Amino acid sequence: MLLNRETSGKRWRIRPDGLGKVTGRLAYLTDMSAAGMLYGRVLRSPHPHALILSICTEKALQLEGVHAVLTHLDVPGLNRYGIAHQDQPVFCENKVRYVGDAVAAVAAETAELAEYALSLIEVEYELLPIVDDAEQALLQDAPLLHPQGNVLHRSQFNRGQLERGFAACAHIVEETYFTPRQMHTYMETEGGLFVPEEDGRLTVYSPTQHGFMDRLQLSRIAAMKQERIRIVSSPIGGSFGGKDELNVQPYGALLALKTNRPVKLHHSRWESVRAGLKRHPMKISMKTGTDASGRLLAHQVRIIADTGAYATLGAEVLNFAVEHVLGPYRYDHVEVDGYSVYTNNGMSGEFRGFGGNQAIFALEGHLDRLAEKLGMDPWELRRINMRMPEDPGPFGQPIVVTEGAMQVWNAAEASGLWQERGMPDGAEEREPWIKVGIGSAFTMHGGGLGVGIPDPAGGRLSLAADGRIEAVFGYEEFGQGLLATLELMLIEQFGLAESDIRMIIGDTDLVPDSGSTTASRATSMMWKTLQNLKAPFTSQMLERAAKLLGKTAGVLVMGAGGIYEAEGDSMLLTYKELAEAEGEPISCSTAFQFPASDTPRTGAHFLYTYAAVVVKVEINQLTGRVKVLDQYHAVAAGPVMNPQGFLGQIEGGSSMALGFSVTEDAVMQQGQYMTKNLDTYLVPTIAEHRGMVTVEPIEHLPQEDSYGPRGIGEVGSVTLAPAIAAAIHQAAGIRVTKLPIEPELLQMAFAFAGEAVSER
Numbered sequence: 187m188l189l190n191r192e193t194s195g196k197r198w199r200i201r202p203d204g205l206g207k208v209t210g211r212l213a214y215l216t217d218m219s220a221a222g223m224l225y226g227r228v229l230r231s232p233h234p235h236a237l238i239l240s241i242c243t244e245k246a247l248q249l250e251g252v253h254a255v256l257t258h259l260d261v262p263g264l265n266r267y268g269i270a271h272q273d274q275p276v277f278c279e280n281k282v283r284y285v286g287d288a289v290a291a292v293a294a295e296t297a298e299l300a301e302y303a304l305s306l307i308e309v310e311y312e313l314l315p316i317v318d319d320a321e322q323a324l325l326q327d328a329p330l331l332h333p334q335g336n337v338l339h340r341s342q343f344n345r346g347q348l349e350r351g352f353a354a355c356a357h358i359v360e361e362t363y364f365t366p367r368q369m370h371t372y373m374e375t376e377g378g379l380f381v382p383e384e385d386g387r388l389t390v391y392s393p394t395q396h397g398f399m400d401r402l403q404l405s406r407i408a409a410m411k412q413e414r415i416r417i418v419s420s421p422i423g424g425s426f427g428g429k430d431e432l433n434v435q436p437y438g439a440l441l442a443l444k445t446n447r448p449v450k451l452h453h454s455r456w457e458s459v460r461a462g463l464k465r466h467p468m469k470i471s472m473k474t475g476t477d478a479s480g481r482l483l484a485h486q487v488r489i490i491a492d493t494g495a496y497a498t499l500g501a502e503v504l505n506f507a508v509e510h511v512l513g514p515y516r517y518d519h520v521e522v523d524g525y526s527v528y529t530n531n532g533m534s535g536e537f538r539g540f541g542g543n544q545a546i547f548a549l550e551g552h553l554d555r556l557a558e559k560l561g562m563d564p565w566e567l568r569r570i571n572m573r574m575p576e577d578p579g580p581f582g583q584p585i586v587v588t589e590g591a592m593q594v595w596n597a598a599e600a601s602g603l604w605q606e607r608g609m610p611d612g613a614e615e616r617e618p619w620i621k622v623g624i625g626s627a628f629t630m631h632g633g634g635l636g637v638g639i640p641d642p643a644g645g646r647l648s649l650a651a652d653g654r655i656e657a658v659f660g661y662e663e664f665g666q667g668l669l670a671t672l673e674l675m676l677i678e679q680f681g682l683a684e685s686d687i688r689m690i691i692g693d694t695d696l697v698p699d700s701g702s703t704t705a706s707r708a709t710s711m712m713w714k715t716l717q718n719l720k721a722p723f724t725s726q727m728l729e730r731a732a733k734l735l736g737k738t739a740g741v742l743v744m745g746a747g748g749i750y751e752a753e754g755d756s757m758l759l760t761y762k763e764l765a766e767a768e769g770e771p772i773s774c775s776t777a778f779q780f781p782a783s784d785t786p787r788t789g790a791h792f793l794y795t796y797a798a799v800v801v802k803v804e805i806n807q808l809t810g811r812v813k814v815l816d817q818y819h820a821v822a823a824g825p826v827m828n829p830q831g832f833l834g835q836i837e838g839g840s841s842m843a844l845g846f847s848v849t850e851d852a853v854m855q856q857g858q859y860m861t862k863n864l865d866t867y868l869v870p871t872i873a874e875h876r877g878m879v880t881v882e883p884i885e886h887l888p889q890e891d892s893y894g895p896r897g898i899g900e901v902g903s904v905t906l907a908p909a910i911a912a913a914i915h916q917a918a919g920i921r922v923t924k925l926p927i928e929p930e931l932l933q934m935a936f937a938f939a940g941e942a943v944s945e946r
Contacts (some may be wrong), residue, residue: 187882187883188880188881188882189826189829189832189833189881189882189883190833193829194829194830197674197828197829198829198830199670199674199830201667201669201670201673201830201831202669202670202673202684202689203421203663203669203670204670212421214374214393214421214422214423215377215378215379215391215392215393215418215419215420215421215422216374216375216377216378216379216392216393216423216452218379218391218450219379219450220379220381220448220450221448222447222448223379223447223448223449223450224253224293224294224295224300224441224445224447224448224449224450225293225294225295225296225297225299225300225449225450225451226291226292226293226300226380226434226437226438226441226449226450226451227291227292227294227297227300227301227303227304227451228288228290228291228304228434228437228451228457228461229288229289229290229291229292229304229307229309230285230286230287230288230289230457230460230461231278231282231284231285231286231287231288231289231311232285233282233285233311233313233857234282234283234284234285234316234318234530234531234856234857234858235282235283235284235313235314235315235316235317235329235331235530235857236281236282236311236312236313236314237280237281237311237312237314238278238279238280238281238282238289238309238310238311239310239311239312240308240309240310241257241289241290241307241308241309241310242307242308242309243255243257243290243307245306245307245308246292246303246304246306246307249294249299249302249303249306251294251295251296251299252292252293252294252295252299252300252303253293253294253295253444253445253447254291254292254293254441254444254445255290255291255292255303255307256277256290256291256292256437256440256441256444257277257289257290258275258276258277258278258279260277260440260444261276261277261407261440262407262408262409263405263406263407263408263409263410264406264407265277265279265407267403267406267407267431267432267436268403268431268496268497268498269396269399269403269430269431269498269499270497270498270499270501270502271338271496271497271498271501272403272406273332273496273497274495274496274497274498275287275288276288276407276436276437276440277289277290277291281314282311283331283495283496283528283530284494284495284530284531284532284533284857285460285532285857285858285859286457286460286461286462286495286532286533287495288437288461289307289309290304290307290309291437291440291441292304292307292441293441293442293444293445293447293449314329315329316530316856316857317329317331317336317528317529317530318529318530318531318854318855318856318857319529320467320469320490320491320492320525320527320529320531321469321490321527323336323527323528323529324336324337324490324525324527331495331528331529331530332528336527336528336529337525337526337527337528338493338497338500338501338526338527338528339497339500339501339504339505339525339526340523340524340525340526341501341504341505341508341522341524341526342508342521342522342523342524343508343509343512343520343521343522343580343581344520344521344522345517345519345520345582346484346517346518346519346520347519348484348486348519348520348521350519351475351483351484351517351518351519352473352475352483352484352486352519354475354477354483354484355475355476355477355483355484356475356476356477356478357475357476357478357556357559357560358473358474358475358484359472359473359474359475359552359555359556359559360471360472360473361471361472361548361551361552361555361921361923362469362470362471362472362923363468363469363470363471363472363544363547363548363551363552363923363924364467364468364469364470364923364924364925365465365467365468365470365543365544365547365548365846365924365925366465366467366846366850366851366852366925366926367464367465367466367467367492367531367532367534367851367852367853367854368464368465368537368845368846368850368851368852369459369462369464369465369850369852369861369867370424370425370426370427370428370462370463370464370537371864371867371869372423372424372425372426372428372429373423373424374393374422374423374424375452375453375454375455375457375458375462376393376428376429376433376434376452376453376458376461376462377392377393377434377450377451377452377453378390378391378392378393378434378435378438378450378451378452379391379392379438379448379449379450380392380435380438380439380441380442380448380449380450380451381442381448382442382443382446382447382448386414387414387415387416388404388408388410388414388415388416388439388442388443389415389416389418390404390415390416390417390418390435390438390439391418392417392418392419392434392435392438393419393420393422393423393425393429393662393664394417394419394422394429394430394432394435394662395419395422395425395427395429395430395662395664395702395703395704396430396662396701396702396703396704397417397418397419397660397662397692397693397694397697398417398660398694398699399430399702400417400419400432400435401415401416401417401694403432403435403436404417404432404435404436404439407436407439407440408439408440408443415439415694416693416694416695417693417694418692418693418694419662419692419693419694420662420663420664420691420692420693421663421664421692422662422663422664422665423664423665424664424665425662425664425665426537426538426842427463427535427536427537427538427540427704428462428463428535428536428537429664430499430535430536430702430704431463431498431499431535431536433453433461433462434451434452434453437451438450438451455863455864456862456863459852459859459861459862459863459867460532460859460862461533462533463498463533463534463535463536463537464494464532464533464534464535464537464852465534465537465539465543465544465846466491466492466493466500466503466504466526466534466535466537466541466544467491467492467531467534468489468490468491468492468507468541468544468545469489469490470487470488470489470490470507470511470544470545470548471487471488471489472485472486472487472488472511472548472549472552473485473486473487474486474552474553474556476556476560479570480556480557480560480562480566480567480570480571481570481571482515482516482517482518482571483517483518483519484517484518484519484520485512485517485519485520485521485522486520486521486522487508487511487521487522487523487524487548488522488523488524489504489507489508489511489522489523489524489525489545490524490525490527491503491504491507491524491525491526491527491534491541491544492527492529492531492534493526493527493528493529493534494528494529494530494531494532494533494534494535495528495529495530495531495532495533496528496533498533498534498535498536499535499536499540500526500534500535501526502540502635502636502639502789503526503534503535503536503540503541504524504525504526504541505524505541505636505788505789506540506541506542506545506632506636506789507524507541507542507544507545508522508524508545509579509580509581509632509789509790509791510541510542510545510546510549510580510629510630510631510632511545511546511548511549512549512580512581513545513546513549513550513580513628513629513630514572514573514591514628514629514630514796515553515568515571515572515573516571516572516573516574516577517571529857530857531854531857532852532854532857532859536704538839538842538899538900538903539631539900539903539904540705540900542629542631542632542900542904543843543846543903543904543907546627546629546904546905546907546908547907547908547911547925549908550627550628550629550905550908550909550911550912551908551911551912551921551922551923553567553568554625554908554911554912554915554921555921564626564912565595565598565599565604565626568595568628569595572591572592572595573591573630574591575587575588575589575591575592575888579783579790579791579792579794580630580790581785581787581790582785583637583783583784583785583787583790583791583792584783584784584785584792585783585791585792585793585794586781586792586793586794586891586893587888587891588794588796588822588887588888588891589822589886589888590630590794590795590796590822590823590884591628591630591796591822593796593820593822593884593886594628594796594797594798594820594821594822594884595628595798597798597820597882597884598626598628598798598799598800598818598820601800601818601820601880601882602818603624603800603801603802603816603817603818603880604624604626604800604818606624606802607624607916616804619806619807619808620804620805620806620807621804621805621807621917621918622802622803622804622805622815622917623802623803623805623912623913623914623915623916623917623918624800624801624802624803624913624916625800625801625803625908625909625910625911625912625913625914625915625916626798626799626800626801626909626912627798627799627905627906627907627908627909627912628797628798628799628905629796629797629798629901629904629905630794630795630796631706631794631795631796631797631900631901631904632791632792632793632794633705633706633707633710633780633791633793633794633795633896633897634705634706634707634710634780634781634782634791634792634793634897635702635704635705635707635780635789636782636788636789636790636791637782637783637785637786637787637788637789637790637791637792638782638786638787638788638789639788639789640701640779641701641707641779641780641782642699642700642701642777642778642779642780643700643701643707643711643714643715643777643778643779643780644698644699644700644711644715644775644776644777644778645657645658645659645660645698645700645712645715645716645719645775645776646658646659646697646698646719646773646774646775646776647716647719647723647773647774647775648771648772648773648774649727649761649764649765649771649772649773650688650765651765651766652762652765653686653760653761653762653763653764653765653766654686654687654688654761655676655680655682655686655687655688655761656688656689656690657672657676657687657688657689657690658690658691658696658697658698659672659689659690659691659697659698659700659712659715660691660692660694660697660698660699660700660701661691661692661700661703661708661712662691662692662703663691663692664703666708666831666834666835666899667828667830667831667834667835668691668703668708668709668712669689669691670828670830670831671709671712671827671828671831672689672712673687673689674827674828675712675713675716675827675828676716679716679720680720680724680744681743681744681745681746682744682745682746683746683747685747686746686747686761698775698777700715701780705897705900706795706896706897706898706899706900706901707780707897708897708899709827709828709831709895709897709898709899710780710793710893710894710895710896710897711780713827713894713895714778714893714894715776717894718776718778719774719775719776722774723772723774724744725739726772726773726774727744727749727764727772728742728743728744728749730764730767730769730772731749731758731759731764733767733769734759734763734764734767735749735758735759737751737758740752741753742758745757747760747761748760748761748763748764749761749764781793781893793893793896793897794896795821795822795823795896795897795898795901796821796822796823797819797820797821797822797901797902797904797905798819798820798905799817799818799819799820799840799905799906799909800817800818800909801814801816801817801818801906801909801910801913802814802815802816802817802877802913803815803910803913803914803917804917805914805917805918805932807918807932807933808933809929809933810928810929810930810931810932810933811848811929811932812847812848812910812914812927812932813874813876813877814844814874814877814906814910815876815877816877816878816880817840817877817878817879817880817906818880818882819836819840819879819880819881819882819902820882820884821836821881821882821883821884821898821901821902822883822884822886823883823884823885823895823896823897823898823901824885824887824891824893824894824895824896825885825887825894825895826883826885826895827895832881832883832898833881835898835899835902836879836881836898836901836902837879837881837902838902839899839900839901839902839903839904840879840902840903840906841870841875842903843902843903843904843905843906843907844870844874844875844906844910845868845869845870845926846903846906846907846925846926847906847907847910847911847925847926847927848870848910848926848927849868849869849870849926850867850868850869850926851867851925851926852867907925910922910927911927914927914932918932920932
């Protein structure tokens with residue numbers, strides 16, 4: 187059943203934060219201000235690689251209205267941060283490694299004064315050789331960016347005997363693929379308000395995907411106990427992974443503590459570009475062979491990921507890419523060798539898809555090339571090599587059994603769009619330089635952080651004093667519709683009315699640690715939490731009501747507004763009346779870990795979502811531009827918790843993937859961004875989304891499956907690029923190896939000037 191307003195019926199609802207967003211009444215954390223507030227600014231390195239010989243702040247400090255100028259000498263605790271590896275300096279001491287590196291920070295009475303004060307800070311640099319190519323960084327004579335070398339992380343996987351496998355192959359294809367440095371381009375750039383409280387505590391109002399992780403890191407930097415720091419972290423004007431790491435928080439916190447005044451710090455777009463995270467650019471070299479029938483015998487992959495100046499989650503992203511570059515396929519012999527490499531090219535980090543987008547672009551394109559060499563339909567090649575439900579995961583690890591791979595393969599093949607592929611394209615008259623093609627791609631995408639990484643989950647349900655039922659989670663709403671999904675689950679699982687519910691998220695003083703709002707995990711873990719809490723919370727509510735009503739709990743049920751008799755329609759007791767009754771507070775909580783595979787392989791996944799995409803594209807040979815005309819997405823992720831949210835995630839992910847495929851690249855030269863604003867970085871707009879996006883959710887799970895809905899926050903962004911590349915080949919016979927697809931590639935290959943004009 188296709189997902190849309192008509193098929194969703196009453197489940198198609200207005201999201202609880204929708205009205206505030208469309209009217210502009212919703213205040214993001216970066217909209218906040220406070221009495222007596224100062225403005226913070228950060229001095230960043232103009233050089234991608236240099237020694238710091240001296241820093242002089244005297245002139246800035248003497249400026250009237252400037253209340254603090256901080257350098258590394260003013261950090262009371264650890265002068266480093268990072269979720270997994272604390273290697274990024276809050277303030278550089280003796281060396282800068284990229285043009286966003288922070289050297290000093292200022293708090294002043296106006297933003298303009300703070301900016302002027304930065305200009306008065308004198309820093310003497312000695313320039314060092316720039317390492318702006320990840321492959322060059324691996325050479326033995328490359329300048330070292332860190333004492334331990336230029337390799338942040340190496341991830342390998344081997345199975346079978348590769349040479350023997352290739353020796354037995356009838357067909358072998360070798361190719362190298364390149365993917366871009368994509369920006370998150372959230373509407374709300376990084377920022378926040380930092381408030382020292384009268385009792386000595388610090389309150390941080392700043393967008394993040396994991397408030398408790400921010401609190402831990404800030405406690406190390408500020409040398410404060412975690413309990414002395416409160417992180418308020420929702421609502422967020424977009425993140426996609428880009429705000430999972432600390433960004434402005436160390437500077438805002440230190441300036442507020444130093445001045446004992448509220449400090450606001452908000453990045454301009456240029457500063458967001460300069461200091462913010464990007465998707466890891468990757469070079470993926472692949473050699474794959476089959477027997478004469480198309481069965482995959484040998485698969486060899488080398489990945490080089492440019493992680494930039496510091497680690498962030500570069501090692502974890504590489505692990506994910508190494509896992510997903512194997513895809514939902516069977517091989518006899520496999521060797522994958524991946525490197526995450528330090529360079530002076532800005533900062534790479536977490537981004538929707540987490541390395542899967544780069545891996546699947548290469549893998550699916552490679553299978554298309556193999557199919558061509560075999561003279562076989564590319565979709566049939568995928569079928570004969572597809573993993574079976576009982577097969578282990580890509581690393582041979584135990585995973586949850588589903589039929590998702592075959593389900594999405596079948597759905598895509600049966601889709602009208604794929605069936606259209608074999609028909610003559612005569613339905614619409616086109617100019618001779620317009621070519622149309624249809625392509626497809628296929629993936630399995632892991633949810634959760636993976637084996638060996640702390641992945642806590644849980645939440646709490648309580649009856650508040652005013653009769654509202656509070657759902658309390660440590661997750662964040664950054665536009666993905668988490669609140670809407672939670673509200674609908676509460677209504678459907680507990681029979682509540684919308685007005686019965688109060689959802690509390692994003693405040694470390696109020697919520698339990700539910701883990702990070704990332705890795706396509708929040709919906710799965712909210713569902714599991716409510717499953718765990720449903721029986722004990724309902725029992726507490728009904729037993730208290732039974733006592734008040736003089737009935738047995740077994741004849742009562744929860745419903746909209748209050749407690750009902752199971753066999754009747756009349757409300758017997760409102761939730762407010764129940765809350766006002768004497769007795770212990772009614773509250774239940776649960777804590778558990780995201781389910782992980784029984785394997786020692788760090789990062790290996792246990793739960794997977796499967797997806798297949800079919801796209802129809804139009805290529806203009808005069809301009810070399812690609813336009814997506816129609817999309818079909820089949821997604822096997824178990825039950826749909828929120829139809830609009832599901833559709834929104836797939837549509838939004840697809841939109842982000844369109845930019846990844848055809849326009850977006852934060853270009854760098856010699857460690858300097860050529861992109862400084864969105865006028866030189868082409869993000870798809872509504873004008874590029876004129877075609878249909880059809881989404882078919884496959885909700886069926888095996889009867890014994892207890893894991894419920896899988897995450898779909900990322901999978902919509904993973905398969906579009908290879909599907910577009912396949913469609914381009916069908917239309918024009920051109921193979922794409924590099925993203926974004928440059929118009930020059932299509933123009934040059936077509937020699938349009940002569941060919942197109944002569945056809946008229």
